[in-house]
Each structure stands twice: as C-alpha cells, then as structure tokens.
Amino acid sequence: MKSFLIDMDGVLVRGPQLVPGADVFIERLAAQGRKFLVLTNNSERTPKDLEHRLKKIGLNVGAEHIYTSALATARFLNSQRPKGTACVIGESGLVAALHDVGYVITEDRPDYVVVGDTAHYDHQRITQAIRLIVGGARFIATNPDVTGPTEAGIVPATGSLVALMEKATGRQAYFVGKPNPLMMRTALHQLQEHSENAIMVGDRMDTDVIAGIESGLETILVLTGVTRREDVERFPYRPARIVESVNAIEL
Numbered sequence: 001m002k003s004f005l006i007d008m009d010g011v012l013v014r015g016p017q018l019v020p021g022a023d024v025f026i027e028r029l030a031a032q033g034r035k036f037l038v039l040t041n042n043s044e045r046t047p048k049d050l051e052h053r054l055k056k057i058g059l060n061v062g063a064e065h066i067y068t069s070a071l072a073t074a075r076f077l078n079s080q081r082p083k084g085t086a087c088v089i090g091e092s093g094l095v096a097a098l099h100d101v102g103y104v105i106t107e108d109r110p111d112y113v114v115v116g117d118t119a120h121y122d123h124q125r126i127t128q129a130i131r132l133i134v135g136g137a138r139f140i141a142t143n144p145d146v147t148g149p150t151e152a153g154i155v156p157a158t159g160s161l162v163a164l165m166e167k168a169t170g171r172q173a174y175f176v177g178k179p180n181p182l183m184m185r186t187a188l189h190q191l192q193e194h195s196e197n198a199i200m201v202g203d204r205m206d207t208d209v210i211a212g213i214e215s216g217l218e219t220i221l222v223l224t225g226v227t228r229r230e231d232v233e234r235f236p237y238r239p240a241r242i243v244e245s246v247n248a249i250e251l
Helices: 022-031 047-056 069-080 092-100 123-134 158-169 181-191 205-214 229-234
Strands: 003-007 036-040 066-068 085-089 112-115 138-141 147-150 153-156 198-202 218-222 241-243
Touching: 003 181, 003 205, 036 181, 047 066, 066 069, 066 181, 069 092, 069 112, 069 138, 069 181, 085 092, 085 123, 112 123, 112 158, 123 158, 138 158, 181 198, 181 205, 198 205, 205 218
Parallel strands: 003 036, 003 198, 036 066, 085 112, 112 138, 198 218, 218 241
Antiparallel strands: 147 153
C-alpha cells in the first residue's frame, strides 16, 4: 500500500478555493490508512496555521500531515551544523521551524543567512543580510519560486529576492525546497517510508514531477494547477500518470 506526498497549491487548493474533490481524496487516503504528507514550498506559515487555513475551506488535514520548505530547511541546517545560528528574512513558519531544532536567531556573526517567503522586507534589512553573507555567513533559501499567487495577481517570492542578493554578493544560495530532492527525502523520512513505496502528486513539471523522479518516486501530474496536458511534451521527462484532478487518482 503506497504512501503519498501531495503538493498543496494547484493540487488541493487554488488560492483561497478548494479544488473540487480534494476533500474526498484526503478522506479516501485516511479511510484506507495510508500515510501521506501535504507539501508546500511556501515557508510563511507553520503547519498548525496551514491546518487552520485548510479547515476553513473544507479540507481536514492535521498539522502532522503538513510538511513545509521551512521544516525541510530547519532539518537540513540542523544536520549540517546542529544548534547553529541564523539571520532570517522570513515569517513565523520559518522562525518557528528553526527554533524547534534549537537554532538561535541573531544578526551577530550568524552561521547562516536564511531567506524565505515574506512580504515584510525593506532595503535596510536586505542590505544587512547581504553584508553578513559577504562577511562569511552561508547563504540558504527555503525555495526557488520566483513568484507566488494571490487573489490580486502574482507577487514576487523567495527566488526573486534571492536573485537580487545573489547579484549583490556574488554568492549562490542553496535552495532546500522543491525541486531539490532533499525536501522529498526528508519528507519520506518523516513518514518513515521508502521512495519505491511512495507517490508524488503535483501540478508542476519543473518542481513536483522532476523532484519526484529524481527521488525515485512514482509521479502523478494533476491538471488543476499551472500545467496543461500539451505542456508535458516540452519536457525531457514524463510523469507516470496524468489525471484531471486528485479525485481521479485510483488508489
């Protein structure tokens, strides 16, 4: 009985709306006793915050079933430099994840500068982080997404801010979130599952599907997000299955 890693945006939700049938799919997984995690590259919110957000639109997913790029980033840093220090440009989801692994948030010679999703940054804050990186702090980012969706339209996301900082510092950031297979492997570790017994469900060829393939998972592309069926032929790799929505996935 295979376990599931399921992308959130474009698969279970679209902006503030539930994808039709997503609630039924989650109920089917729970009824069969399958292990699953809902993944998001967005690092702003904690799993508990996301649980509340999803519940308001009709999707009952406990915080223990939600895995964010902030959690993956915190686990990566703790494996590299346990109980380290970091200067953070990001929101509560990232700060809480770092605190939970014993990291100290500081601007005094931190081990790392960590950049995540946030709408609250300014020139002074970015300049400070750039100086710390030039001074020797290691440069980490939660995800490479350059834009994010809102009801008003797209907004610049982590990847866009990081591009500015990379240009200013001459240093390349290390991105932990999808399509880095590291996020998939740490998610599988949380599930206590092996890649050959897991399925990745996503709506993007360039993050979800490639991350699943490179991690050794079966991949399912759903067409409720950004990818259309005709787009698939542009890529040198293919998902194992293409379905209209998660509710069409045969378990």
